[in-house]
Amino acid sequence: MQFQQLQYFVAVAETRHFTRAAEQVHVAQPSLSQQIKALERELGADLFLRARGNITLTDAGAALLPLARRILADADTARYEVQELVQLRSGRVRLGATPSLCTGLLPDVLRAFHDRYPGIRLLIEEGGSHDLVRELARGALDLALVVLPLPTPSPALTTIELLREDLVVVSSPEAPAPGGPGRRTVRIPDLEGERLVMFRHGYDLRELTVAACRAEGFEPDFAVEGGEMDAVLGFVRAGLGLAVVPRMVAARSGRGLRVTPLARPGLHRTIALAHRSDVAPPRAARELQRMLLER
Numbered sequence: 001m002q003f004q005q006l007q008y009f010v011a012v013a014e015t016r017h018f019t020r021a022a023e024q025v026h027v028a029q030p031s032l033s034q035q036i037k038a039l040e041r042e043l044g045a046d047l048f049l050r051a052r053g054n055i056t057l058t059d060a061g062a063a064l065l066p067l068a069r070r071i072l073a074d075a076d077t078a079r080y081e082v083q084e085l086v087q088l089r090s091g092r093v094r095l096g097a098t099p100s101l102c103t104g105l106l107p108d109v110l111r112a113f114h115d116r117y118p119g120i121r122l123l124i125e126e127g128g129s130h131d132l133v134r135e136l137a138r139g140a141l142d143l144a145l146v147v148l149p150l151p152t153p154s155p156a157l158t159t160i161e162l163l164r165e166d167l168v169v170v171s172s173p174e175a176p177a178p179g180g181p182g183r184r185t186v187r188i189p190d191l192e193g194e195r196l197v198m199f200r201h202g203y204d205l206r207e208l209t210v211a212a213c214r215a216e217g218f219e220p221d222f223a224v225e226g227g228e229m230d231a232v233l234g235f236v237r238a239g240l241g242l243a244v245v246p247r248m249v250a251a252r253s254g255r256g257l258r259v260t261p262l263a264r265p266g267l268h269r270t271i272a273l274a275h276r277s278d279v280a281p282p283r284a285a286r287e288l289q290r291m292l293l294e295r
Contacts, residue, residue: 003075005039006068007048008032011067016055020060053161091123094167095288096132096144098204099229107164109295113288118134121282126228128202133157136276142285145292147204150269162292166247167208167267169260172239185210185263195223197232204269209244212267215230226268233257237288 011021012032023027040047046063051270057065097106100123110122125132125141130152132144133165137156148159169178177183179190192214198204198220213220223241236243237256244267250259273292275281281289 001039001042001145002035003071005035007072008035009039009061010065010068010072012036012048012055013057013061017057023258044078053141054162060084088120088287090119091282091284093282093285093288094123094140094142095123095137095140095285096125096127096146098128098145098147099126100124100205100246100249101145103229104246104252105271105295107252107287109292112282113291117284125268129204130202133274136274138193139279140260141274142281143289144274147258148272156277157274158277159274160208160289160293164268164270164275167205167244167262167269168247168250169242169262170236170245170250170257171242171260172237173256173258175239175258175259178242183260187263187269188212189218191220191242191244192216192218194222196220196224197227197235197241197243198225199232200226200228205244205246208267208269 007025008021008027009211011024012018016026019029025032036047043060043064045060046058047064048206049056049058051200078210080271095106106124112122113120114122125135127135127207129146132141132146133150133152133154136144137154145162146159148161150157150159169191171178178194181184183190196209198209210220224235225229227235229245232243232245233249233253235241244262248270250257273289275289280286
């Protein structure tokens with residue numbers, strides 16, 4: 001019994017027509033008929049009752065049909081699983097992340113992923129959560145690390161909460177300490193009158209910091225604004241002002257910076273892993289997702 005014969009048998013059983021079945025499996029009708037007859041000889045039973053213009057299953061054919069479908073389905077599953085394994089030896093993962101996460105969270109995880117799957121290319125796109133959600137929706141990314149809540153909630157996306165991260169205040173060690181000398185923490189009201197180095201528009205950290213200041217009744221004063229993470233940290237080191245950044249970023253970029261925690265309740269942000277709900281990420285992307293969740 002050949003795998004191809006079962007394909008032809010199922011096609012005839014479903015179409016109840018030899019010519020249409022042959023078209024469906026892309027083979028000449030005489031070849032399909034010959035293979036069906038060969039299968040019947042091997043099984044020792046007719047599978048179809050062939051009346052003019054009317055093809056029906058015999059009892060033997062009806063018994064074989066669910067078994068043949070199962071064999072074909074198992075073969076498809078086997079092919080899929082092998083292809084999935086191959087994907088972990090080659091291919092790509094398209095990951096979007098906010099710039100602060102590229103600086104703080106991703107380096108260690110991506111190094112571990114690359115060590116385990118060196119044949120997989122990692123394509124990283126930096127952007128704000130709003131831009132990343134748009135790129136996910138149009139299929140340009142497999143996964144994205146975004147800040148919750150999303151600027152525009154979308155039922156087409158699935159989000160998995162990854163971590164809740166504290167924000168801290170960074171300043172130049174040569175500048176006066178925020179909140180006054182000897183302070184181990186700083187409160188949001190202490191930032192009133194301080195010169196801030198602020199991220200560009202569309203940056204999640206910008207919106208969070210500005211909203212926290214306004215909740216305390218004041219507008220933040222910007223010394224410099226419009227930068228990405230590396231630029232903001234460089235301006236702070238140069239003594240141009242303070243900045244509110246994630247704790248992981250401050251820990252990785254601590255040289256030349258004073259790090260001061262925010263007093264309780266402080267400021268936090270929730271990081272989530274997002275992907276499209278209607279399309280399963282590729283195997284390699286799912287493996288990266290697993291490593292991020294288990295980090």
